[in-house]
Amino acid sequence: MDDLCNYIGGRFVTHSDDQWLDNTEPATGSHICRVPLSDSSDVDAAVAAARSAHLAWSALSHSERADWLDRIADALEARYEDVAALESRDTGKPISLARDVDAQRSVSNFRFFAGILREHEEEVFEMASATNYVVHKPVGVGALITPWNLPLYLLSWKVAPAIGMGNTVVCKPSELTPMTADLLMQVIDEVGLPAGVVNLVHGDGAGAGAPLVAHSDVDLVSFTGGTSTGEKVAASAAPAFKKLSLELGGKNASIIFADCDMESTVAGVVRAGFLNQGQICLCGSRVLVEDSIYDEFRDRFIDAVEAMRVGDPSDEATDLGALISGQHLEKVQSYVELAKQEGGNLLTGGAPCMPVEFEHGNWMAPTVIEGLSPDSRCSTEEIFGPVVTLHPFSSEDEAVAIANNTRYGLAGSVWTGDLEKGKRVSEAIETGMVWVNTWLHRDLRVPFGGVKDSGVGREGGKWSLGFFSEAMNVCVKHD
Numbered sequence: 001m002d003d004l005c006n007y008i009g010g011r012f013v014t015h016s017d018d019q020w021l022d023n024t025e026p027a028t029g030s031h032i033c034r035v036p037l038s039d040s041s042d043v044d045a046a047v048a049a050a051r052s053a054h055l056a057w058s059a060l061s062h063s064e065r066a067d068w069l070d071r072i073a074d075a076l077e078a079r080y081e082d083v084a085a086l087e088s089r090d091t092g093k094p095i096s097l098a099r100d101v102d103a104q105r106s107v108s109n110f111r112f113f114a115g116i117l118r119e120h121e122e123e124v125f126e127m128a129s130a131t132n133y134v135v136h137k138p139v140g141v142g143a144l145i146t147p148w149n150l151p152l153y154l155l156s157w158k159v160a161p162a163i164g165m166g167n168t169v170v171c172k173p174s175e176l177t178p179m180t181a182d183l184l185m186q187v188i189d190e191v192g193l194p195a196g197v198v199n200l201v202h203g204d205g206a207g208a209g210a211p212l213v214a215h216s217d218v219d220l221v222s223f224t225g226g227t228s229t230g231e232k233v234a235a236s237a238a239p240a241f242k243k244l245s246l247e248l249g250g251k252n253a254s255i256i257f258a259d260c261d262m263e264s265t266v267a268g269v270v271r272a273g274f275l276n277q278g279q280i281c282l283c284g285s286r287v288l289v290e291d292s293i294y295d296e297f298r299d300r301f302i303d304a305v306e307a308m309r310v311g312d313p314s315d316e317a318t319d320l321g322a323l324i325s326g327q328h329l330e331k332v333q334s335y336v337e338l339a340k341q342e343g344g345n346l347l348t349g350g351a352p353c354m355p356v357e358f359e360h361g362n363w364m365a366p367t368v369i370e371g372l373s374p375d376s377r378c379s380t381e382e383i384f385g386p387v388v389t390l391h392p393f394s395s396e397d398e399a400v401a402i403a404n405n406t407r408y409g410l411a412g413s414v415w416t417g418d419l420e421k422g423k424r425v426s427e428a429i430e431t432g433m434v435w436v437n438t439w440l441h442r443d444l445r446v447p448f449g450g451v452k453d454s455g456v457g458r459e460g461g462k463w464s465l466g467f468f469s470e471a472m473n474v475c476v477k478h479d
Ligand code: NAD
Pocket: 145, 146, 147, 148, 149, 150, 172, 173, 174, 175, 203, 204, 205, 206, 208, 209, 210, 213, 224, 225, 226, 227, 229, 230, 232, 233, 247, 248, 249, 250, 280, 281, 382, 384, 410, 450, 454, 455
């Protein structure tokens, strides 16, 4: 595999300094490619390219830009298997997941935003003596910064609405998973998108991300990543009043009532806890179970967790792959050690598990812990790995109190046969999104985002179109 290049002004270019980062496969530890460690001069060049493309691009109509999004979707779809294979190799996730979730959503993000752009209608507010109409103008140059867990899924979720609304952008993907961002630039180049509309700078947070957010010619920042990085991004963007969207960490509760359908609930809660090795911001890592069914649920849950196949990400039958890096594996393991100190009882997992032939990868057995206080650090802090804690509760109020007992407020799920109770409990949880009797059931039209330390603002559907534009009211007095 070649060294990667930045994509600036419609060309693949080398970065200014000869500093590189080794990109390795999480499953095997073997080398994939070198990633440019770009610096502020590369960021300057990318922002300048985005600025010079802005006037012409912002002058196109919504439907002309929607046509471009469709062309990108078609070209990306033609590379569907490449996206899945690269994403699986780069992140360590199972190929089936990379195909069904990452590749599928990356294509549908472009198609979906093309569709809603075409339907986007001018809002009009009539008064007795005047008519108001609302124009959605582009914001300008956007900085789009993404994490490693859903690399192209999240990058395409930002690029499509951002350029669809007439902005030009500079992308900064995670330095740990640069491969599909590079592939997207190849696709964008192939379809002939006007130069400078989408630019990409590879590199780490300090060298490339921070100068991009701070750049005086960047008008908007859409950031997805950890809460502590989000704090730095917010502090850097605030003095210039940049438009800012922050999608940050989570510590989500799955609340299981005694009247749930046991079989589908166990399957759903296992999926919520462990999909992508638990490395999804929406994962339900705290499982709260009504005390009358606690023992039965726990036993069936453990059986289902132990039945998951951990192994070769390229094997179609694999359920769980590797963790993203050695450093992240250490962090996740340190929480298991902490859980023991905090009085937790390890029910399964807890140790690294290294399938044969993969001993240099970052492997961790799916882990379930009970007996922790709902106030403990393991039960309230984001671990972001295959670790789930179980907690009994005896009333609706107690379940809601435990669910809300964290600094995060991103997502959650409620499992019950009583849909009125499901809705009542959902609305009492302090989060941006809750599912009832399902999880990660996504309609791209709905708002997505968190409260408390899980973020600021909403993206998704018309909320993305709103974020990536400035609404301007024009009031015309009648004759
Ligand atoms: P991270 O915060 O370490 O990095 C995210 C991105 O920010 C990377 O591209 C990184 O290079 C860049 N970055 C780092 N420091 C920066 C700085 N000072 N200025 C600008 N950019 C900087 O997060 P991560 O480890 O890549 O991802 C995991 C985190 O992302 C978890 O906390 C997870 O919950 C969160 N996440 C949230 C959502 C959501 O939608 N809420 C989705 C996926 C992941």
